[in-house]
Amino acid sequence: MTSQIELRAVTHAYKTAAGPLPVLDHLTLDMPKDTFTAVVGPSGCGKSTLTRLVSGLMRPNEGEVWLAGEKVTSPRPTVGMAFQNPVLLEWRTILQNVLLPLEIVKSKMSKAEGLERAKHLLELVGLAGFEDKRPSELSGGMRQRASLCRSLIHRPEVLILDEPFGALDAFTREDLWCTMHDLREEEPFTCLLITHDLRESVFLADQVIVLSGRPAHAQYVLNVDIPGNRTLDDLYTPKAVEMLAVLRHQIQVAQGRASTADEPLAEHAPAASAKEGMVQ
Amino acid sequence: MSAETWRKILVPIAFIVAVLAVWEWLVWVYDLPDFRMASPSDLLPKFWQFRELFLVKSWETLWRTVAGLGLAVIFGTALGMIMGFSKIAREGLYPLLVGFNAIPKATVVPIVALIFVGQHDFNTILIAFMISFFPIAVSVSIGLSTLEPEYRDILRSLGASNFTIFWKIALPKTLPEFFGALKVAVTLAFIGTNLMEIVSPHGRGLGDLFDSGRISADYPLMFAVLFALAALGIFLFYIVVFLERIFAGWAERTPGQ
Numbered sequence: 068m069t070s071q072i073e074l075r076a077v078t079h080a081y082k083t084a085a086g087p088l089p090v091l092d093h094l095t096l097d098m099p100k101d102t103f104t105a106v107v108g109p110s111g112c113g114k115s116t117l118t119r120l121v122s123g124l125m126r127p128n129e130g131e132v133w134l135a136g137e138k139v140t141s142p143r144p145t146v147g148m149a150f151q152n153p154v155l156l157e158w159r160t161i162l163q164n165v166l167l168p169l170e171i172v173k174s175k176m177s178k179a180e181g182l183e184r185a186k187h188l189l190e191l192v193g194l195a196g197f198e199d200k201r202p203s204e205l206s207g208g209m210r211q212r213a214s215l216c217r218s219l220i221h222r223p224e225v226l227i228l229d230e231p232f233g234a235l236d237a238f239t240r241e242d243l244w245c246t247m248h249d250l251r252e253e254e255p256f257t258c259l260l261i262t263h264d265l266r267e268s269v270f271l272a273d274q275v276i277v278l279s280g281r282p283a284h285a286q287y288v289l290n291v292d293i294p295g296n297r298t299l300d301d302l303y304t305p306k307a308v309e310m311l312a313v314l315r316h317q318i319q320v321a322q323g324r325a326s327t328a329d330e331p332l333a334e335h336a337p338a339a340s341a342k343e344g345m346v347q
Numbered sequence: 348m349s350a351e352t353w354r355k356i357l358v359p360i361a362f363i364v365a366v367l368a369v370w371e372w373l374v375w376v377y378d379l380p381d382f383r384m385a386s387p388s389d390l391l392p393k394f395w396q397f398r399e400l401f402l403v404k405s406w407e408t409l410w411r412t413v414a415g416l417g418l419a420v421i422f423g424t425a426l427g428m429i430m431g432f433s434k435i436a437r438e439g440l441y442p443l444l445v446g447f448n449a450i451p452k453a454t455v456v457p458i459v460a461l462i463f464v465g466q467h468d469f470n471t472i473l474i475a476f477m478i479s480f481f482p483i484a485v486s487v488s489i490g491l492s493t494l495e496p497e498y499r500d501i502l503r504s505l506g507a508s509n510f511t512i513f514w515k516i517a518l519p520k521t522l523p524e525f526f527g528a529l530k531v532a533v534t535l536a537f538i539g540t541n542l543m544e545i546v547s548p549h550g551r552g553l554g555d556l557f558d559s560g561r562i563s564a565d566y567p568l569m570f571a572v573l574f575a576l577a578a579l580g581i582f583l584f585y586i587v588v589f590l591e592r593i594f595a596g597w598a599e600r601t602p603g604q
Contacts, residue, residue: 171502
């Protein structure tokens with residue numbers, strides 16, 4: 068498979084009053100086309116920085132970010148983004164909000180096609196009939212659904228999600244996980260998800276990348292091997308529980324609370340594939 | 348009309364009538380002569396007596412207030428945009444602006460009248476402008492500088508230009524703050540016009556009519572002018588409210604939502 072998103076030895080530091088604050092340290096990642104990658108890691112380890120680098124909103128100090136075989140130097144319209152805050156424009160209706168990217172991106176889509184696509188996406192996420200409502204009339208989960216539609220309206224090749232489900236209650240969150248699977252089934256796209264929720268990462272992703280503590284590098288890569296259409300029940304199989312335990316252990320290692328040497332679950336870890344296991 | 352609409356109209360009218368009645372009654376009970384306190388019943392004859400002057404002077408006051416306010420909107424918005432987008436401009440201009448705003452404009456009136464001697468319309472518009480641009484500049488700059496970075500990122504990640512971001516997001520998002528400031532500014536501009544008309548008399552506007560009432564000890568006329576000023580102020584205020592409904596009506600939420 069060709070890679071859609073590639074990070075090559077990306078190193079980045081923020082300038083602060085107390086001197087440079089390194090956040091990423093020779094981070095190397097590879098996300099094949101149309102796959103789903105979740106990135107987990109301790110708080111403040113540079114996950115959001117990663118999304119800004121991939122989307123081209125920021126350029127790394129060192130190293131390179133590649134999207135679909137091109138080096139990223141500025142934002143590009145083949146990317147869709149959604150954040151923890153749905154940032155819907157309150158003066159627009161839900162439909163107008165979803166259509167916003169089409170006003171910026173020069174798309175091959177005609178106005179009528181765009182409108183049809185917006186309505187279709189809204190229906191897919193369960194917001195049919197809410198097209199003409201204002202964001203203030205919707206619940207948090209509904210707003211996040213509308214935000215997802217907006218990030219997909221211009222048929223991006225890459226979708227970047229920065230903890231979009233983080234502020235939602237557990238049941239709404241699980242609902243939206245299933246919506247994500249529906250959306251990907253409808254049309255494939257490469258997805259990069261930043262999250263704190265290990266269950267979320269295992270349920271949604273094809274590969275889960277654990278970042279080390281700051282400055283972050285890829286500490287561990289887990290290939291999630293759940294074939295076929297996933298349902299929430301798949302999270303309660305022994306295999307999934309084992310994967311979650313491994314991820315949890317890796318997070319603790321990243322936080323400096325455990326070392327890889329005393330890994331208690333080592334013998335239970337999923338069979339290592341060529342790519343899987345410790346990186347660096 | 349529904350019962351609620353009737354209530355909304357009748358309750359304010361009832362209160363106004365009640366206040367006028369108490370006023371009339373107090374003047375009557377204490378038997379105050381006209382030159383000490385006018386009563387509401389004295390006002391109507393005055394309005395009738397000077398009906399043409401009231402129309403002419405009201406128009407003079409009105410158009411100069413609106414002109415001053417218009418300049419304040421243009422200048423205040425431009426200044427607010429500069430301060431909202433540039434941190435250096437904000438740090439540099441803010442103390443200057445606060446200092447300028449702290450000067451009581453009544454003291455500026457004679458100076459302006461001296462600098463542009465004889466330019467009465469210009470002077471009056473200038474004072475109306477000077478007194479009213481400050482809240483507009485501050486609210487626009489705060490509205491722009493507090494724009495959440497995610498709003499910018501949503502458009503920037505698609506490759507939108509700064510102008511597009513301003514036009515599609517920053518400007519509409521700032522409108523509720525802008526209209527809040529405009530409601531304050533419209534009253535201030537009105538004060539500015541009258542300040543010029545009264546402190547530096549030049550025979551124009553309702554301020555002049557007020558002044559001639561003062562000189563001839565015509566209390567009922569002075570009170571009649573106050574009522575005319577109040578009516579004009581209310582008129583201007585509700586024009587702003589009307590514009591706000593059209594352009595920033597989305598920001599108003601019904602309770603429970």
